Amino acid sequence: MRKIRLYAPGPTEVPPQALLAMAQPILHHRTPQFQAILAEVAEGLGYLFQTKSPVITLAGVSTAAMEASVSNFLSPGDTAICIRGGKFGERWAEICTAYGVKSVNIDPEWGSAASPEDLEKALKANPDAKAVYATLVETSTGVLSDIEAFGRIVAKTDAILVVDAVSSIGAVELLTDTWNVDVVAAGSQKAVMLPPGLGFASVSDKAWALTKSAGCPRYYLDLAKAHKSMEKNSTPFTAPVSLIIGLRETLAMVREEGMEALLARHRKLAEACRAGVEAMGLTVFSKAPAPNLTAVSVPDGIDGDKFVKTLRDEYSLTIAGGQAQLKGKIFRISHMGYADQIDVLTVLGAVELVLSKMGYKGSGGASAAAKVLAG
Amino acid sequence: MRKIRLYAPGPTEVPPQALLAMAQPILHHRTPQFQAILAEVAEGLGYLFQTKSPVITLAGVSTAAMEASVSNFLSPGDTAICIRGGKFGERWAEICTAYGVKSVNIDPEWGSAASPEDLEKALKANPDAKAVYATLVETSTGVLSDIEAFGRIVAKTDAILVVDAVSSIGAVELLTDTWNVDVVAAGSQKAVMLPPGLGFASVSDKAWALTKSAGCPRYYLDLAKAHKSMEKNSTPFTAPVSLIIGLRETLAMVREEGMEALLARHRKLAEACRAGVEAMGLTVFSKAPAPNLTAVSVPDGIDGDKFVKTLRDEYSLTIAGGQAQLKGKIFRISHMGYADQIDVLTVLGAVELVLSKMGYKGSGGASAAAKVLAG
Numbered sequence: 001m002r003k004i005r006l007y008a009p010g011p012t013e014v015p016p017q018a019l020l021a022m023a024q025p026i027l028h029h030r031t032p033q034f035q036a037i038l039a040e041v042a043e044g045l046g047y048l049f050q051t052k053s054p055v056i057t058l059a060g061v062s063t064a065a066m067e068a069s070v071s072n073f074l075s076p077g078d079t080a081i082c083i084r085g086g087k088f089g090e091r092w093a094e095i096c097t098a099y100g101v102k103s104v105n106i107d108p109e110w111g112s113a114a115s116p117e118d119l120e121k122a123l124k125a126n127p128d129a130k131a132v133y134a135t136l137v138e139t140s141t142g143v144l145s146d147i148e149a150f151g152r153i154v155a156k157t158d159a160i161l162v163v164d165a166v167s168s169i170g171a172v173e174l175l176t177d178t179w180n181v182d183v184v185a186a187g188s189q190k191a192v193m194l195p196p197g198l199g200f201a202s203v204s205d206k207a208w209a210l211t212k213s214a215g216c217p218r219y220y221l222d223l224a225k226a227h228k229s230m231e232k233n234s235t236p237f238t239a240p241v242s243l244i245i246g247l248r249e250t251l252a253m254v255r256e257e258g259m260e261a262l263l264a265r266h267r268k269l270a271e272a273c274r275a276g277v278e279a280m281g282l283t284v285f286s287k288a289p290a291p292n293l294t295a296v297s298v299p300d301g302i303d304g305d306k307f308v309k310t311l312r313d314e315y316s317l318t319i320a321g322g323q324a325q326l327k328g329k330i331f332r333i334s335h336m337g338y339a340d341q342i343d344v345l346t347v348l349g350a351v352e353l354v355l356s357k358m359g360y361k362g363s364g365g366a367s368a369a370a371k372v373l374a375g
Numbered sequence: 376m377r378k379i380r381l382y383a384p385g386p387t388e389v390p391p392q393a394l395l396a397m398a399q400p401i402l403h404h405r406t407p408q409f410q411a412i413l414a415e416v417a418e419g420l421g422y423l424f425q426t427k428s429p430v431i432t433l434a435g436v437s438t439a440a441m442e443a444s445v446s447n448f449l450s451p452g453d454t455a456i457c458i459r460g461g462k463f464g465e466r467w468a469e470i471c472t473a474y475g476v477k478s479v480n481i482d483p484e485w486g487s488a489a490s491p492e493d494l495e496k497a498l499k500a501n502p503d504a505k506a507v508y509a510t511l512v513e514t515s516t517g518v519l520s521d522i523e524a525f526g527r528i529v530a531k532t533d534a535i536l537v538v539d540a541v542s543s544i545g546a547v548e549l550l551t552d553t554w555n556v557d558v559v560a561a562g563s564q565k566a567v568m569l570p571p572g573l574g575f576a577s578v579s580d581k582a583w584a585l586t587k588s589a590g591c592p593r594y595y596l597d598l599a600k601a602h603k604s605m606e607k608n609s610t611p612f613t614a615p616v617s618l619i620i621g622l623r624e625t626l627a628m629v630r631e632e633g634m635e636a637l638l639a640r641h642r643k644l645a646e647a648c649r650a651g652v653e654a655m656g657l658t659v660f661s662k663a664p665a666p667n668l669t670a671v672s673v674p675d676g677i678d679g680d681k682f683v684k685t686l687r688d689e690y691s692l693t694i695a696g697g698q699a700q701l702k703g704k705i706f707r708i709s710h711m712g713y714a715d716q717i718d719v720l721t722v723l724g725a726v727e728l729v730l731s732k733m734g735y736k737g738s739g740g741a742s743a744a745a746k747v748l749a750g
Contacts, residue, residue, distance in 0.1 A: 004400050011616055014401050022617075023398035025379050026389050026570055028693040059572055060435040060595065063612040067595045076592075098594040187613070195401055195617035197434055197572045217451075217592065219473040220435065220442045237438040238562070241386055242397075242570035318403040 007347045008320040009139050009167055009293040009334040011189040011196050018194060018249040022242040029241050035233040037248055042230060044251030047259070048169060048192075049184055049202045051176035056226045057247075058199040059240040062166040062187030065199030067095050068221040069162045069185045073131055073207055075215030076100030080131045081122045081159070083114045083145070086138035087323045088164055096133070099216045104129065110326060111141050111295075113288040116149035123157055130210065131160045137168040140323045142286040142295030142332060144172065151179035160207045166190060169200070170254060171266045171292035171336040182207040188243060191266075191292060191337040193250040197243045203227070266291040269335040269344050272369040276348040279368030280355070285330045292336035295322075297329065302358055304328040310354050317350050341373045382722045383695040384514050384542055384668040384709040386564040386571050393569060393624040397617040404616050410608040412623055417605060419626030422634070423544060423567075424559055424577045426551035431601045432622075433574040434615040437541040437562030440574030442470050443596040444537045444560045448506055448582055450590030451475030455506045456497045456534070458489045458520070461513035462698045463539055471508070474591045479504065485516050485701060486670075488663040491524035498532055505585065506535045512543040515698045517661040517670030517707060519547065526554035535582045541565060544575075545629060546641045546667035546711040557582040563618060566641075566667060566712040568625040572618045578602070641666040644710040644719050647744040651723040654743030655730070660705045667711035670697075672704065677733055679703040685729050692725050716748045 006013045045055035082093040085108040096103040108114045154161040160182035170191035188198035229236045270291040277296050285295040298304035308321040322330040348365040381388045420430035457468040460483040471478040483489045529536040535557035545566035563573035604611045645666040660670040673679035680703050683696040697705040723740040
């Protein structure tokens with residue numbers, strides 16, 4: 001018997017109501033029924049992204065939304081400031097380079113966030129920068145950035161602020177309009193609670209203005225074209241029908257819970273998870289820990305890769321190891337999307353079980369988490 | 376009570392075994408279990424595409440695969456020959472233009488196929504052409520092109536032959552390797568029997584060589600990067616897990632039926648459908664009718680748009696109307712993928728019912744089709 005449990009930061013567990021909605025006989029995309037679904041989804045995305053700007057849905061995983069957030073706003077030869085400090089921050093710079101955009105990089109140590117001062121300095125040194133690329137939660141390190149502060153700084157310039165909220169939208173506070181975030185790039189497979197396959201990009205008026213002069217080539221990922229179709233409750237190409245039908249379900253769940261309760265739930269789960277790992281004598285890796293996932297340093301004497309593999313192969317429970325320079329050095333636990341208090345106890349229990357089998361002595365993780373949750 | 380029936384040329388009906396496979400709890404994409412699925416799918420795609428070259432799977436609908444088939448092989452300023460004659464042929468030229476590639480267009484009348492001679496002439500007039508873009512079945516007109524003949528012509532040049540088989544792969548004969556087709560672009564939502572959301576591109580050695588000098592920017596749709604991951608049974612970005620699990624199911628169905636039987640089935644369904652519409656006094660629109668869909672001219676005195684809408688709104692049965700210049704002038708019936716003999720009788724019966732309600736006199740469509748099917 002194999003019971004699959006998914007506690008990696010994406011893809012995450014999909015609620016059964018969404019799975020079953022997507023298993024219904026397929027609808028044609030050019031019908032009034034599907035148009036009504038697109039309209040409903042557009043409204044729900046506005047709520048999720050906390051914006052009055054349109055949120056474009058793309059058929060593609062999150063990286064498609066990230067690429068669209070470069071190619072629709074910039075021209076080859078333009079300068080952009082990319083805040084890195086992790087695998088996904090680095091992806092912003094890689095995409096810029098692929099399009100001939102000069103990327104000025106801010107490089108906080110992996111595990112730390114860039115400071116607003118770092119950004120202010122970079123913008124002063126590069127007054128021609130057309131865009132700033134940042135990451136709300138860097139999934140590879142579990143670091144939360146101060147997007148509100150970044151927004152205050154970038155709003156004073158002609159540059160747009162583009163934020164990767166792939167793993168954080170629907171789990172971490174992001175007041176897109178209030179914080180002056182021009183573009184939010186996201187995906188379906190994390191706290192949006194769906195299978196991978198949809199990308200999202202919200203676009204402010206300031207960002208739309210840039211699309212008119214942007215010289216990077218684009219066709220499939222053309223946001224202005226998608227927006228034009230969206231205004232008629234349509235899509236420029238065949239819509240990913242079943243995923244959008246699933247999206248209607250998960251957006252309804254978000255509405256029902258309400259954004260405030262949803263954010264409080266994630267904060268609480270993160271607090272409990274951190275208390276649990278610390279009670280076990282482990283160290284939270286990130287110096288600015290995020291509400292959607294917790295990155296934990298692998299303790300001395302434990303083989304980090306083997307630990308993650310044992311959980312997966314012997315217990316069918318998936319958490320994530322470290323990526324790139326953090327391979328074997330950290331493990332990452334997700335508590336986002338379709339995740340509740342019992343999930344945190346479950347995953348802490350499993351972590352303790354396997355660490356203990358591997359000779360690690362720390363214990364009491366689930367109890368410490370329970371104390372936070374009961375409090 | 377609404378019973379939904381889908382006879383439009385994409386998205387098409389998805390078999391229940393695939394729907395249910397996709398409704399299983401989601402797998403993480405970086406696991407040996409999912410790697411085994413990717414390996415199985417790669418082999419099944421090779422069989423479906425009749426090629427020993429790798430078939431790359433992209434998270435995106437068919438247009439993503441078409442765009443990848445331009446940006447990975449060409450540079451701005453290059454010349455390409457685009458065979459148009461329909462909405463999807465025109466898309467090849469639009470994508471080339473978006474990337475600064477000069478598109479030399481061959482324009483057969485909508486409803487007719489380009490001749491091999493037309494192509495030969497265009498290649499002689501443009502000896503610097505780096506690629507020829509063609510369409511196996513032009514979904515907007517139901518026209519089948521002679522790709523085998525195109526392949527013989529293009530193979531003698533330095534150009535690559537790129538074929539849009541979006542609606543035809545898995546329904547219409549396409550001997551990719553034998554016919555010297557360098558790139559086949561396709562999607563999941565037609566005869567591959569899945570929801571929209573996957574794009575495919577097979578790539579020959581001749582085409583891979585071009586990727587090295589191709590100067591168009593690309594990141595998300597980078598085929599060489601995807602191929603490198605594929606060789607390790609992986610994907611460069613998060614994989615569209617659930618669609619790929621569905622793909623495993625439908626590829627197994629293709630294997631079980633066998634390509635020869637599958638192609639014979641589609642030919643028979645098309646023959647029966649044409650016999651049916653002709654028995655009703657209707658005219659097949661295409662002068663080179665395809666095995667996967669039948670385009671029919673709307674008879675005099677009938678409002679084509681209203682006809683399609685009535686089928687959809689009163690009987691929940693979706694066929695397609697005409698697109699662009701053919702709007703209101705033709706209707707299109709799909710008989711591809713998860714479609715059998717009873718489906719052809721069903722859709723012909725429904726067409727006759729609604730036409731008769733609208734005052735059209737012709738009849739006997741299903742009977743004529745039954746005769747072909749029984750024979």
